[in-house]
Amino acid sequence: MSEVLIIGGSGAIATALIHHYGANGKGVTALSRQLRPGWAEGMNWLNWHSVDEQDTTALEAVLAQCFSSSPALIYLCQGWLHSDQMLPEKAISQLTEVQLQQALTVNLFSPARYLQLMMPYLFKLAAVKVLVLSAKVGSITDNQLGGWYSYRASKAALNMLVKTASIELKRRNKTATLVTVHPGTTASDLSAPFQANVPAGQLQHPANTARRLADVAAVVQPEQSGLLLNWDGQVLPF
Template sequence: MSDALIVGGSGAIGSALIQHYGALGYGVTALSRKAAPPWAQGQGWLHWQSVDEQDSASLNAVLAQILAKTPDVVFLCQGWLHQDAMVPEKAISQLSDEHFQQSLAVNLLSPARYLQALMPYLFRQPEVKVLVLSAKVGSITDNQLGGWYSYRASKAALNMLVKTASIELKRRNKTATIVTVHPGTTASELSAPFQARVPAAQLQSPDSTAKRLAQVAARLQPEQTGLLLNWDGQPLPF
């Protein structure tokens, strides 16, 4: 039986990925800052672990236990866009230290901590695949609309982080693949304030997004390592 590791399991996409892989017969481990929700309790194929990622010793100890199951697919699903009065900036005059720091903390530093802790495992695990959820708005080349300063900047930095990690990983494990992926606009708390502007055909349910991301993971090849991919597996520009 194959195993999957989902980091950020309490979010809409993370939760859907957990259930999708569980339905495929995988053993799934979910990591989150939050306790397991009711739907996740009593599932024999699922191990839910709450973890404080800012405590590196605790994170390493948790991962050491989990990685004994040798997951062959890993998703990092952290993401933050808005909260209360902090909304995406339309002009640079709206940029604040608090908003920028929160974007960086969740969208960049959180996955960076996990990649740092996971790297020794990725060095040695044959054919392991890591998919880090990013966003198309993090593409510098694709940015024609402006706005959303802190979110764009944090996702652009995430894309560079993963690209750089892919180079280090390839030197040690040529069968491994690590990419960033734009999941598409998904019905979730993150996208809720902006869904009215999205054509109905483009707004995906979490279940649909999970299915598409799993298909991308299944088709990943080592020569794609370091790329930013769209939800359909096609490369996006950095």
């Protein structure tokens, strides 16, 4: 029986979450476009589903299987910031439709698709908790530096998506919790080009990020649904 469902299971934070919960005796199910990784060999407590989210029939079938075990905790870990060809924009003159579309596809459209298909299950699951990984730079109020146009815009849109979905969910299931969470700057491929600029002590190992997210998940309550939370559980402004 899987108690934790992790969507976007191949990323650094998602991988760390899988290890964290497995080490603490939890059954875990992970969904990813990637095949089951070699490091998961012998992990009998880990169910891994490789699925193309654009294949609606296949995705619906996988989700039905996942929710047959009534997971108590769900993480959506999709995220994209850059590629070798597309770095975060420093000026609006660098903004392209291609880069904006890529950011929206991964950071907004993908979690939106999963939330849409999961919602009928979430309506019925008592005390279920859903944590969607977002970013502090998606806060409009907190933005004092500018730049990173497509990433900021996609994460701000994600925060609004989750806020709106949380209202619908609360009407049908008052015991459910749905929030966005800023995991903090984590050593990963996503942050690799920018780690040199991170103040000393702020760059976190993925295992530490996973532990902090698990701490937030353990204490978050239904009345906090719709909020954007920091890695320490504090509320961040929209």
